[in-house]
Amino acid sequence: MTPSLPTLPYAVERATAMSRAAGVGGVVLALLAASLPFWGESSWMREFVEIACYFIFAMMWNLLAGYGGMVSIGQQAFFGFGGYVMLILGNFVGLNPFVAIPLGAVAAGLIAVPVSFVAFRLSGGYFAIGTWVIAEVFRLSFANVSAVGGGSGTTLTALRGIEKGTRESVTYWMALACVVAAIALVYLFLRSKRGLALLAIRDNEVAAESQGIPVARMKLAVYVVAAFGAGLAGALYFVGNLRISPDAAFSVNWTAFAIFMVVIGGIGRIEGPIVGAVIFWALNKFLSDYGTWYLLGLGLLAIVTTIFFKQGLWGFAQQRWGWSLFPTQRRLVLRESAVPKRAVPASPSSNTSHLEFHAHAKHQ
Known part of the structure; x- marks a missing residue:
């Protein structure tokens, strides 16, 4: 008979009580938001789409720069490009714009492949300026x-030929679905082995490559x-806006506002763009009428x-309170059976003892 392997006295835990509560709250909030077209005003839907x-x-800029270490000001x-492809397919090919x-x-993802051959020849500040030139x-x-x-x-x-109410409702639902998908996909990616590889590349490319990580392929994928x-954001925006122009589509303000949201919320964190987007929306809602003072305030x-x-x-x-809605680190949890009887706290609700370790490569 094959001898059974001994049970390890610990287990790896990747979720927290706060993240579980946030997951339930997020599902409830998404379902409530999905019902907005039935009871809300059209202006609310337009604001949400924007x-x-x-x-x-x-979120995509944070993935590229905050996690991948590639600071671009030409996204x-x-x-x-996504907005113009959507318009061409709709106006000239006859395809439904929502499709x-x-x-x-x-199309934007495909065009990024040949663009990367030029952009990846640069690094650091030259890469940032080079991407801006490409956008121009x-x-x-x-x-x-x-x-x-x-x-x-x-x-x-x-x-x-589509009724205004139907158009606004479908655009809103697509925007909501894209937001949920963006958060979920980025979170799942960062929890995977490829996510750890991306963080290792950001910290030190040479060390990551020496450990067998395909640096060039990972950077191209990100x-x-x-x-x-x-x-996706561009195509969605101009479906809601109904008009497109080169100055509006390729304005550097898009990247500037994205950097603002990520820096305010916290770069290299999934929650960062969420917090930054809420703050940006509030400032834009209540202070945009002040013109230049609004930009100075930002x-x-x-x-x-x-x-x-x-x-x-x-x-x-x-850092102050240990909040984490989307934890990507691993936590080492001692099993109850591995804790000595005399070490068990008197409280009946305390069943485990937690030892937290950050999921950094050198700690593993």
Whole structure:
């Protein structure tokens, strides 16, 4: 008979009580949000679609820069490309624009492959500036195509036969689904072995490659995924906006606002773009009428956060109180049977003793 292996006195736990509660609360909140078109106002749905596009774009930028270590200020290239592909498929091919939204995202991911051959020849600050130049090339290219309106842009006419209420409701539901999918996919990716490999590449590429991690392939995969998400946000945004122009689609403000949200919330954390998007929406809602003062307020808030909260607002809360809605670290939990009788606390609710370890490669 094969001898049975001894039971280890500990187990690896990846969720916390707070993350479980957040999961249940997130499901309830998503179901409640899905019912908004039946009782809410159309202005609420339009606001949600706009901030959802900003959030998805910021989430992809955080994946690229916060986890992959590739700081880009030209991701608006894929945002605008996804929007234009959606418009071309809708206006000229006759495809339903709602079906064209994921196709625009796929096209943005595909175009990122040849673009990466140019961008990956650069590193550091040169990579950031190079991606901005690439975005400007995209903008000038579409500005010289008269079929899509040239520099003045054009209108999405493919939705002309759809009732306004139906159009707004479907756009809202697609935006909600894209937000949930973006959070879930990024979270599952970061909890996987590939997520650990990405963090190792961010910390030290040479050390990661020496451990057998395919650095070039991982960076290309993250770059393509981030481009796909940016294209999805762009296609979704211009379906809701009904009009597109090169200056609006390829504006550097998209990346600037994404960086603002990620820095305010906390770079390198899934919760960062969520917190940053809520703050950005609140500032945009109540202070945008003040014009220049509004932009000065955004800049001042970013400066104060980077000086006093270097890890972002959620990063500060996580370090101070241990909050984590989307934990990616592993926790080593002693089994109840492995704890001596005299070491068991008197409280009947205390069944385990926790020893927390961060999932860093050198600790494993």
